[in-house]
Amino acid sequence: MDTRTVEDPENYILIINGKKEYMPRDTEFISVDRDNKSFKIILPSKINGKTVEIGRYGNLKEIDISSIKAINGIPIDPQTLRFDDTNQGEAKIIEAVLVEPDLIEVKYNQGINYARYDDFSIADRSIYDVEAMGDNMIRIYLRDREEITSSGKLTVRSGNRIETILGTYAKAETVDVIDKVAPPKIKPGVEEFEMDRYGTIKIPFTEKLDNKYADLFIDDIIVYSNYDRLSKNQYTTKLDTRGDTIILTIKNYDSRNGYSIRLDDNPIVIRDLNGNVAETDGWEYPVYNR
Numbered sequence: 001m002d003t004r005t006v007e008d009p010e011n012y013i014l015i016i017n018g019k020k021e022y023m024p025r026d027t028e029f030i031s032v033d034r035d036n037k038s039f040k041i042i043l044p045s046k047i048n049g050k051t052v053e054i055g056r057y058g059n060l061k062e063i064d065i066s067s068i069k070a071i072n073g074i075p076i077d078p079q080t081l082r083f084d085d086t087n088q089g090e091a092k093i094i095e096a097v098l099v100e101p102d103l104i105e106v107k108y109n110q111g112i113n114y115a116r117y118d119d120f121s122i123a124d125r126s127i128y129d130v131e132a133m134g135d136n137m138i139r140i141y142l143r144d145r146e147e148i149t150s151s152g153k154l155t156v157r158s159g160n161r162i163e164t165i166l167g168t169y170a171k172a173e174t175v176d177v178i179d180k181v182a183p184p185k186i187k188p189g190v191e192e193f194e195m196d197r198y199g200t201i202k203i204p205f206t207e208k209l210d211n212k213y214a215d216l217f218i219d220d221i222i223v224y225s226n227y228d229r230l231s232k233n234q235y236t237t238k239l240d241t242r243g244d245t246i247i248l249t250i251k252n253y254d255s256r257n258g259y260s261i262r263l264d265d266n267p268i269v270i271r272d273l274n275g276n277v278a279e280t281d282g283w284e285y286p287v288y289n290r
Helices: 211-219
Strands: 012-016 019-022 028-031 039-042 060-065 079-082 093-100 103-108 112-114 120-122 127-132 137-142 153-156 173-179 193-195 200-204 221-225 235-239 245-250 259-263 285-289
Touching (some): 120 127, 120 137, 200 259, 211 235
Parallel strands (some): 093 173, 193 285
Antiparallel strands (some): 012 019, 012 060, 060 079, 093 103, 103 137, 120 153, 235 245
């Protein structure tokens, strides 16, 4: 970080007994790493004649931090550290969001300088990497992109080694993961489908689908033969073993006919493992014989 802005007392407002005070000028700032990414702040034992007791009633309860810059001059978001009898400035999660099948973004209430993959756990998934860049967002990368977390819970382990940009640590806690992964849809780049001599078509999706109602996927897929719409009892659906491809089979398939398929305008059955209903693209896909 920019040492000049870190060591400027006017960039810190202390809330002591409900009153605002600037950081005393005899406060010590000690860099705890070679890159000046983390600093230890040592307050004087007394401020305005009052003994400093962090988190105690009628004493130091908050520190508002602003105007700190990174080493490249980019301003860092303002931070507020709140203290009580059990919290000595521990970082807490504001929210955890699944933004991709293999990526959780965890927003903290202060900037995070360091974290490891084993500082976190999530049921049913394995974490292979964690990225902390000094801002208040940690990025957690999961193995097996095709999987979707089913537990919806992220745990920060007790005894974790997460460090904030201010040299404090992170609270051990378990939070809900908000699912904001885009709904499943037919894989981008697909323009047509191939049909084998048994009348079978493979329809790949962007992620794994819920197999519970695979035989009812016919309700969401429309099939045309020579421009005439087939009835739902004229084809069947199931999932392949990977779980991300629908296998559609046309009964009484006739290789002399021309076929095409599309998703219904309002799918209701095809959904991913977190219950997100498939998104239609409005495209009618031609089918050709292998």
